[in-house]
Amino acid sequence: xxxxxxxxxxxxxxxxxxxxxxxxxxxxxxxxxxxxxxxxxxxxxxxxxxxxxxxxxxxxxxxxxxxxxxxxxxxxxxxxxxxxxxxxxxxxxxxxxxxxxxxxxxxxxxxxxxxxxxxxxxxxxxxxxxxxxxxxxxxxxxxxxxxxxxxxxxxxxxxxxxxxxxxxxxxxxxxxxxxxxxxxxxxxxxxxxxxxxxxxxxxxxxxxxxxxxxxxxxxxxxxxxxxxxxxxxxxxxxxxxxxxxxxxxxxxxxxxxxxxxxxxxxxxxxxxxxxxxxxxxxxxxxxxxxxxxxxxxxxxxxxxxxxxxxxxxxxxxxxxxxxxxxxxxxxxxxxxxxxxxxxxxxxxxxxxxxxxxxxxxxxxxxxxxxxxxxxxxxxxxxxxxxxxxxxxxxxxxxxxxxxxxxxxxxxxxxxxxxxxxxxxxxxxxxxxxxxxxxxxxxxxxxxxxxxxxxxxxxxxxxxxxxxxxxxxxxxxxxxxxxxx
Amino acid sequence: xxxxxxxxxxxxxxxxxxxxxxxxxxxxxxxxxxxxxxxxxxxxxxxxxxxxxxxxxxxxxxxxxxxxxxxxxxxxxxxxxxxxxxxxxxxxxxxxxxxxxxxxxxxxxxxxxxxxxxxxxxxxxxxxxxxxxxxxxxxxxxxxxxxxxxxxxxxxxxxxxxxxxxxxxxxxxxxxxxxxxxxxxxxxxxxxxxxxxxxxxxxxxxxxxxxxxxxxxxxxxxxxxxxxxxxxxxxxxxxxxxxxxxxxxxxxxxxxxxxxxxxxxxxxxxxxxxxxxxxxxxxxxxxxxxxxxxxxxxxxxxxxxxxxxxxxxxxxxxxxxxxxxxxxxxxxxxxxxxxxxxxxxxxxxxxxxxxxxxxxxxxxxxxxxxxxxxxxxxxxxxxxxxxxxxxxxxxxxxxxxxxxxxxxxxxxxxxxxxxxxxxxxxxxxxxxxxxxxxxxxxxxxxxxxxxxxxxxxxxxxxxxxxxxxxxxxxxxxxxxxxx
Numbered sequence: 001x002x003x004x005x006x007x008x009x010x011x012x013x014x015x016x017x018x019x020x021x022x023x024x025x026x027x028x029x030x031x032x033x034x035x036x037x038x039x040x041x042x043x044x045x046x047x048x049x050x051x052x053x054x055x056x057x058x059x060x061x062x063x064x065x066x067x068x069x070x071x072x073x074x075x076x077x078x079x080x081x082x083x084x085x086x087x088x089x090x091x092x093x094x095x096x097x098x099x100x101x102x103x104x105x106x107x108x109x110x111x112x113x114x115x116x117x118x119x120x121x122x123x124x125x126x127x128x129x130x131x132x133x134x135x136x137x138x139x140x141x142x143x144x145x146x147x148x149x150x151x152x153x154x155x156x157x158x159x160x161x162x163x164x165x166x167x168x169x170x171x172x173x174x175x176x177x178x179x180x181x182x183x184x185x186x187x188x189x190x191x192x193x194x195x196x197x198x199x200x201x202x203x204x205x206x207x208x209x210x211x212x213x214x215x216x217x218x219x220x221x222x223x224x225x226x227x228x229x230x231x232x233x234x235x236x237x238x239x240x241x242x243x244x245x246x247x248x249x250x251x252x253x254x255x256x257x258x259x260x261x262x263x264x265x266x267x268x269x270x271x272x273x274x275x276x277x278x279x280x281x282x283x284x285x286x287x288x289x290x291x292x293x294x295x296x297x298x299x300x301x302x303x304x305x306x307x308x309x310x311x312x313x314x315x316x317x318x319x320x321x322x323x324x325x326x327x328x329x330x331x332x333x334x335x336x337x338x339x340x341x342x343x344x345x346x347x348x349x350x351x352x353x354x355x356x357x358x359x360x361x362x363x364x365x366x367x368x369x370x371x372x373x374x375x376x377x378x379x380x381x382x383x384x385x386x387x388x389x390x391x392x393x394x395x396x397x398x399x400x401x402x403x404x405x406x407x408x409x410x411x412x413x414x415x416x417x418x419x420x421x422x423x424x425x426x427x428x429x430x431x432x433x434x435x436x437x438x439x440x441x442x443x444x445x446x447x448x449x450x451x452x453x454x455x456x457x458x459x460x461x462x463x464x465x466x467x468x469x470x471x472x473x474x475x476x477x478x479x480x481x482x483x484x
Numbered sequence: 485x486x487x488x489x490x491x492x493x494x495x496x497x498x499x500x501x502x503x504x505x506x507x508x509x510x511x512x513x514x515x516x517x518x519x520x521x522x523x524x525x526x527x528x529x530x531x532x533x534x535x536x537x538x539x540x541x542x543x544x545x546x547x548x549x550x551x552x553x554x555x556x557x558x559x560x561x562x563x564x565x566x567x568x569x570x571x572x573x574x575x576x577x578x579x580x581x582x583x584x585x586x587x588x589x590x591x592x593x594x595x596x597x598x599x600x601x602x603x604x605x606x607x608x609x610x611x612x613x614x615x616x617x618x619x620x621x622x623x624x625x626x627x628x629x630x631x632x633x634x635x636x637x638x639x640x641x642x643x644x645x646x647x648x649x650x651x652x653x654x655x656x657x658x659x660x661x662x663x664x665x666x667x668x669x670x671x672x673x674x675x676x677x678x679x680x681x682x683x684x685x686x687x688x689x690x691x692x693x694x695x696x697x698x699x700x701x702x703x704x705x706x707x708x709x710x711x712x713x714x715x716x717x718x719x720x721x722x723x724x725x726x727x728x729x730x731x732x733x734x735x736x737x738x739x740x741x742x743x744x745x746x747x748x749x750x751x752x753x754x755x756x757x758x759x760x761x762x763x764x765x766x767x768x769x770x771x772x773x774x775x776x777x778x779x780x781x782x783x784x785x786x787x788x789x790x791x792x793x794x795x796x797x798x799x800x801x802x803x804x805x806x807x808x809x810x811x812x813x814x815x816x817x818x819x820x821x822x823x824x825x826x827x828x829x830x831x832x833x834x835x836x837x838x839x840x841x842x843x844x845x846x847x848x849x850x851x852x853x854x855x856x857x858x859x860x861x862x863x864x865x866x867x868x869x870x871x872x873x874x875x876x877x878x879x880x881x882x883x884x885x886x887x888x889x890x891x892x893x894x895x896x897x898x899x900x901x902x903x904x905x906x907x908x909x910x911x912x913x914x915x916x917x918x919x920x921x922x923x924x925x926x927x928x929x930x931x932x933x934x935x936x937x938x939x940x941x942x943x944x945x946x947x948x949x950x951x952x953x954x955x956x957x958x959x960x961x962x963x964x965x966x967x
Contacts, residue, residue: 048586052806054579055566055588055685057720087802089848093821098805149821151810280848282857285692285799287721 003171004212007244011212014240015220016169018232019204020182022161022192023136024067030135030159031058031101038198042152050157052096057286060085064159065290067191068108068133069300071161074185074307075128077112079297083290085133089280094138094151102134102162104281108290114185115309116177117327126178127166136160155199161192167206167217172233179203179229180331184308188333202227205260207239209247218243219253223260223267235260239267311336319349328357334371335361338378345382347389355385359399363406375409376402384412394472397421424470427478430462433470434478437461448483455479488513489648493557493705494732496651500546500556507542507556511535511600514558518602518649521967524625524634526643526650528563529571530603538600545598552598554712560650562641563604564611565591565696566685574687575607575619578807578814578832588685589720590654590696590713597712602650605640609834610804611656611689613637614664614906615896618836623893626669627965628932632890635665641699642669647967652700652709656686658693659792660885660910663922663937666699668890670924670933670963672952673699674706677943678917679724682717688803690796691722693914703923703953707731710945726943734946739954740774742947745878749785750909752887758928759884766882766925766936769958770951778878782870784863785912791863792911793904794847794856800837801844807832839900868916871939880951881939884909885922889932909937919945921952925959933963 005012029036032049049056072079086104109131115123138156142149163182169175183201186192193200203226208218221243223235238260243253257271271277306314312326321329330336335356343352360381364374384401387393393401393416404415416422424430437458438445448454455476462475488510491499499505515532535558542556566572566584573579587595595601608618616639617623624639626632627647634643638655642665645653655662657675666673674697681696688694698709711732716725746767751760767777809815809828816831818824833841847856874881887908896903913920919942922935936955940948 051811053584053586053812054572054574054582054687054806055584055683057684059719059721089802089805091805091808091822091825093808093810096806096811098808099802278850280802280845280850280853282798282802282848282853285690285722286688 017167017206020163023200024159026063029157046153071191072109075112078110083108103132107132129164172236341378346385507539511539521647526640555598560602575609577620589682608637611637635668637661645671666922667935674921682720684719690799735953742775743878745780745881747782773954780874784866788912791860794860797840797844885937889928
């Protein structure tokens with residue numbers, strides 16, 4: 001869905017491309033044996049290779065290549081059987097080698113496509129240009145000493161996947177959905193933990209604008225290193241609006257690298273085109289080309305779990321879920337797996353989806369809890385839904401029971417038993433209560449004969465007298481008979 | 485007792501085995517010779533105390549019958565090989581204060597074979613140079629004349645073997661850095677096939693061309709050294725996973741039926757008479773030994789030298805980026821990071837290193853990459869193909885190794901291009917990754933040693949050594965410098 005920016009001279013559209021950096025899940029770094037784990041003491045996970053001591057040589061970690069190939073397959077992308085690591089040369093204090101080992105014209109993964117789900121229930125395909133493998137840089141810390149900068153090389157050399165999209169994105173919403181989809185996919189296949197707060201995933205955002213209907217691309221700018229979906233969307237809106245203003249005032253856009261300042265809500269120049277690095281890419285002579293065969297690719301393929309798109313299709317086709325529920329449920333691997341556990345224990349899968357999507361997710365959101373910390377076990381939720389299905393309790397009572405389960409983690413049957421919430425399905429008992437209500441309210445009885453819609457009032461009375469436990473369907477049926 | 489430093493590795497090993505002398509005696513002789521020849525400036529760092537304690541261990545091993553293949557052999561390493569706990573400078577101010585906490589694979593292998601290290605040998609800064617004069621620690625002198633260069637970049641490695649201050653040495657050869665100084669100093673040196681020896685722990689100059697190899701008193705000593713330093717190393721992705729033969733076993737002197745190619749393109753313009761003559765003599769010697777001489781053509785030879793300098797400098801410019809003063813080595817503080825880089829690198833690197841970094845940066849720059857780097861890579865492939873084709877009809881090639889004997893210190897100094905021309909016979913095989921050996925075969929008109937080069941197929945060091953040995957036997961080169 002193209003978002004339009006209304007300018008003073010007409011309508012503008014945004015053209016957006018994302019470069020998503022995703023840290024690879026692997027035991028050790030891309031080119032050395034140091035642990036790639038997060039949270040170690042500064043400079044603890046650093047070998048002579050990572051700190052670029054004289055005579056040290058890189059050796060490609062096969063696991064990182066495997067993860068990149070798996071991710072490529074999950075993105076429906078072309079896998080290149082031969083890829084080449086290249087050096088990207090620049091000086092910085094947290095880049096010990098003076099170059100980053102990356103991939104230039106021969107990446108491991110080529111073109112692919114991802115389908116994104118949009119708010120209005122529609123989907124859109126975003127093209128992937130490539131996925132390449134590279135080393136992460138270390139970290140410079142500037143705020144711990146008045147004159148000095150500190151360097152932490154723990155992250156230096158950790159494997160990254162850079163996933164480059166085509167400029168197919170047309171709105172901040174699409175950009176957010178695209179990023180989230182990549183996040184979902186890498187989390188499904190365990191190639192990246194996707195935790196943005198740790199910097200495991202971040203994005204460079206390329207934005208340009210053009211008048212609606214214009215086929216040519218405008219000059220783009222790049223906002224580097226954005227580390228949340230909210231900021232990605234904000235940066236796009238801020239930057240696109242800035243560009244429209246400049247163009248409408250007769251200005252030109254400089255192709256440059258910009259920094260998004262979330263606090264000030266602005267983007268500003270980081271590096272102009274003139275200051276742009278000349279990275280002097282060339283094939284790394286310390287490494288041989290990476291050559292993989294069909295067997296390796298097939299092994300990668302076989303190791304993939306059911307992917308979110310496939311799962312969504314299955315939920316729709318097998319369980320009869322709506323596209324919306326399907327999309328919501330598969331967006332997170334753990335949510336999907338929770339739902340599947342619930343669904344396996346009940347007959348009505350759609351009812352299960354409703355419960356998970358509205359009741360459970362609502363309660364979790366309100367309590368600010370992750371599905372991992374959910375106090376209600378999937379099996380217990382399934383039991384609760386079964387109690388509705390076999391008429392032990394009504395849907396309304398079930399909500400009460402659920403609230404209790406969420407608080408106490410007790411089993412639904414226990415709560416129903418303890419509180420005596422079992423539904424009254426005995427015709428005689430319900431008839432007795434109905435008779436009492438009829439006897440006590442002759443005026444209402446007279447009115448309902450004129451206006452049958454008033455029957456609802458009687459239902460309410462009966463439910464009140466049974467503390468909501470009477471089977472609503474039976475109450476309705478019996479009342480209709482008696483008040484005929 | 486005879487001067488123990490005159491013995492070759494094979495002779496000294498026999499002597500130790502027969503208890504004619506001890507490893508401590510052998511090592512002491514070399515330490516004395518190191519002192520005596522100190523003026524040649526072959527060593528940057530001497531580890532004599534450690535060498536003596538190693539020699540005692542060697543004697544114990546010999547006494548207990550646990551003699552390793554090179555037990556008690558006092559060698560020395562080019563100061564480009566990282567040695568644990570021993571300063572490793574690459575001949576530069578940049579690494580003047582650098583002591584690695586790790587040992588290069590090659591020096592480790594030699595130590596495990598029983599070798600004793602006498603110290604670290606002088607070299608052109610970061611192995612860049614052909615005259616051994618660009619070291620931060622001063623130039624190396626040639627044992628054959630104190631006013632002469634020892635060649636480069638493995639200047640100390642060739643000088644020490646020639647001056648008998650090490651029984652053998654390690655060197656590295658990116659464009660001729662083992663073979664040229666060996667020729668200038670009248671000793672034998674082989675550059676193995678690219679991938680034969682691990683580059684791990686060796687300060688990198690040009691990764692796709694660098695290769696470690698031995699320098700020895702004769703071909704046999706080189707064969708023994710090579711057998712003990714070669715082999716696959718998981719830590720070097722470019723090291724070849726193929727078995728290492730017993731190189732000494734092929735030294736029979738019999739080259740009957742061996743086809744030796746003479747590439748016509750090596751008859752360069754203005755080739756000095758004495759070089760042409762010694763080459764001609766070499767052919768006759770090999771024919772005498774039973775080999776067959778075949779004329780071959782390597783048509784792209786003349787493009788190899790310029791293309792070599794483009795590739796080597798490109799890789800060097802990137803390889804030397806790590807010397808930034810941040811984590812180790814020389815540092816000059818600056819107000820900002822960029823200033824620190826500038827000051828550190830300006831002061832830490834010598835002229836030749838800076839020149840090559842500049843050239844390398846230039847040829848990799850946007851707009852020049854295709855015209856220089858890519859073109860040079862194409863030349864490289866053509867050069868490699870030339871060799872491949874030639875080796876369809878011959879087993880090895882015989883060529884000169886240097887265009888002249890050792891020249892005077894200070895000569896060619898002002899003209900880098902003229903200096904680079906020294907490598908004209910040596911760089912071609914580096915471009916193709918092939919093995920090549922320099923063998924001393926005679927003296928120049930001025931009484932200086934001259935060498936010839938045998939070039940072989942990839943991973944066929946055996947034929948190179950076999951032909952070189954035959955050449956050596958025929959040449960009967962027994963001249964020694966007057967020390």
